Amino acid sequence: MNTLKTLCCGLALSGLCPGALALNPIVQTSYSPDPAPMVHNGTLYVYAGDDIPGYDFYYMTKWRVFSTTDMVNWTNHGVPISLESFSWARDRGWAAQCVERDGKFYWYMCAQSDKNDMSIGVAVADNPAGPFKDALGKPLIQNGSWSNIDPTVLVDDDGEAYLYWGNGGLYGVKLNKDMISYSGKIDTVPLTVETFGGSRANRRQGVENKDMFIEGPWLYKRNNKYYMMFAGMGRGGETLSYSMSDSPTGPWKYQGKIMENQKTNSFTNHGGIVDYKGQSYLFYHTGLLPGGGSYGRASCVEAFTFNPDGTIPALSISKEGPKPIGTLNPYKRVEGETMAWSEKCSVTQNDKVGVYVNQVRKGGYIKVANVAFGDKTPAFFSASLAAGLDGGILEIRLDSIKGQKVAAIELSRTGGWDQFQLFKAPVEGKVTGTHDVFLTFMDKNISSGRELFNLDWWQFN
Numbered sequence: 001m002n003t004l005k006t007l008c009c010g011l012a013l014s015g016l017c018p019g020a021l022a023l024n025p026i027v028q029t030s031y032s033p034d035p036a037p038m039v040h041n042g043t044l045y046v047y048a049g050d051d052i053p054g055y056d057f058y059y060m061t062k063w064r065v066f067s068t069t070d071m072v073n074w075t076n077h078g079v080p081i082s083l084e085s086f087s088w089a090r091d092r093g094w095a096a097q098c099v100e101r102d103g104k105f106y107w108y109m110c111a112q113s114d115k116n117d118m119s120i121g122v123a124v125a126d127n128p129a130g131p132f133k134d135a136l137g138k139p140l141i142q143n144g145s146w147s148n149i150d151p152t153v154l155v156d157d158d159g160e161a162y163l164y165w166g167n168g169g170l171y172g173v174k175l176n177k178d179m180i181s182y183s184g185k186i187d188t189v190p191l192t193v194e195t196f197g198g199s200r201a202n203r204r205q206g207v208e209n210k211d212m213f214i215e216g217p218w219l220y221k222r223n224n225k226y227y228m229m230f231a232g233m234g235r236g237g238e239t240l241s242y243s244m245s246d247s248p249t250g251p252w253k254y255q256g257k258i259m260e261n262q263k264t265n266s267f268t269n270h271g272g273i274v275d276y277k278g279q280s281y282l283f284y285h286t287g288l289l290p291g292g293g294s295y296g297r298a299s300c301v302e303a304f305t306f307n308p309d310g311t312i313p314a315l316s317i318s319k320e321g322p323k324p325i326g327t328l329n330p331y332k333r334v335e336g337e338t339m340a341w342s343e344k345c346s347v348t349q350n351d352k353v354g355v356y357v358n359q360v361r362k363g364g365y366i367k368v369a370n371v372a373f374g375d376k377t378p379a380f381f382s383a384s385l386a387a388g389l390d391g392g393i394l395e396i397r398l399d400s401i402k403g404q405k406v407a408a409i410e411l412s413r414t415g416g417w418d419q420f421q422l423f424k425a426p427v428e429g430k431v432t433g434t435h436d437v438f439l440t441f442m443d444k445n446i447s448s449g450r451e452l453f454n455l456d457w458w459q460f461n
Contacts (some may be wrong), residue, residue, distance in 0.1 A: 023321035025298030033297035034095035037274035070326035080130025167322030327372035336455035340369035381407035384456035394443035
């Protein structure tokens with residue numbers, strides 16, 4: 001059993017204070033491989049896949065969006081695109097990346113096509129969280145190859161846009177301004193020891209590699225330097241490695257490995273780099289959620305600082321993740337699916353309600369970090385809840401699941417699992433300053449293990 005899994009299970013079974021519980025992976029209600037970060041209007045969004053548990057291959061049929069403004073609380077925006085969104089897609093949707101241009105959001109994905117190859121498509125939306133729709137009704141890149149996976153896109157400062165992708169080889173095109181077409185031929189990027197540490201071809205020919213470009217390119221720019229991060233080859237699994245260039249089209253010079261030999265419980269890794277509120281962050285995935293592994297991967301993030309010469313330091317995975325860079329306001333509506341950590345609950349959506357928390361079970365909780373109450377105690381706590389059976393009790397505690405109880409709502413049937421009603425409870429005791437808030441799930445019948453209730457949103461008043 002891996003360390004994170006041991007920690008989660010131990011705390012759940014013992015009832016000990018989880019106030020210092022790990023914040024990596026950043027999502028616990030589903031698997032979320034291949035995280036692709038993007039910043040828009042002061043919010044950091046992460047676009048991720050959705051590994052389906054129980055399969056012995058990389059099987060995904062949809063993609064999800066998450067967002068944060070403080071790097072510790074993440075809001076789940078649900079599933080804005082899936083394989084069904086693309087008439088030409090038939091199976092295995094893999095890594096994707098979203099970028100903004102001229103007020104539109106372009107989400108580049110890959111999937112097995114109706115031509116029985118891997119192809120790259122693009123969806124478009126007016127909002128970073130969607131809804132998205134297929135922009136072309138056909139693939140953007142389709143040529144019979146199984147290497148057309150893991151697209152990465154950069155819109156440069158001069159307005160030019162570049163698309164790269166590849167498995168075993170690295171390929172690229174220059175996108176037109178419409179972002180859904182390209183000019184010129186597809187370029188094949190040279191993979192040598194000098195450019196990307198090596199290649200599969202080198203290994204077959206007996207040439208000694210320093211590394212090996214496998215897949216998962218990520219194009220990033222900083223201080224007029226271009227970085228191409230990629231999944232390389234390490235002992236027992238993929239690394240995160242990178243090359244640099246003075247141009248978005250190369251030539252590239254191999255720099256080394258950013259992350260290797262980490263106990264990620266996953267053979268693959270897939271990374272993204274982003275700058276947000278004056279700090280650089282590396283996103284990656286591990287198989288460290290309970291039940292996870294190489295086919296059940298989850299998004300993680302680490303803060304880091306570039307070396308003075310612009311190179312990237314070697315990084316290790318952590319349970320804690322980055323420090324908070326902001327607070328959460330409890331006097332505005334907080335979506336139930338905004339979480340720093342959670343246990344024994346899930347997230348779903350429908351056309352009537354949108355995204356909400358479901359599968360709530362006794363002994364579970366949602367932790368929301370760094371909640372700023374100010375210097376005056378609120379009068380009451382309210383929440384939008386629904387129950388199709390006998391309901392349960394939602395207790396609000398500070399700083400741990402056994403911490404100060406400040407409110408409790410007991411609810412019975414509301415008429416259905418999507419029949420939400422507003423419940424209110426008076427706040428008990430003094431509640432000021434900044435705290436972690438725990439929404440804990442209790443059952444009126446201590447012996448029951450059934451689903452208790454659904455949560456849409458909450459707020460202090």
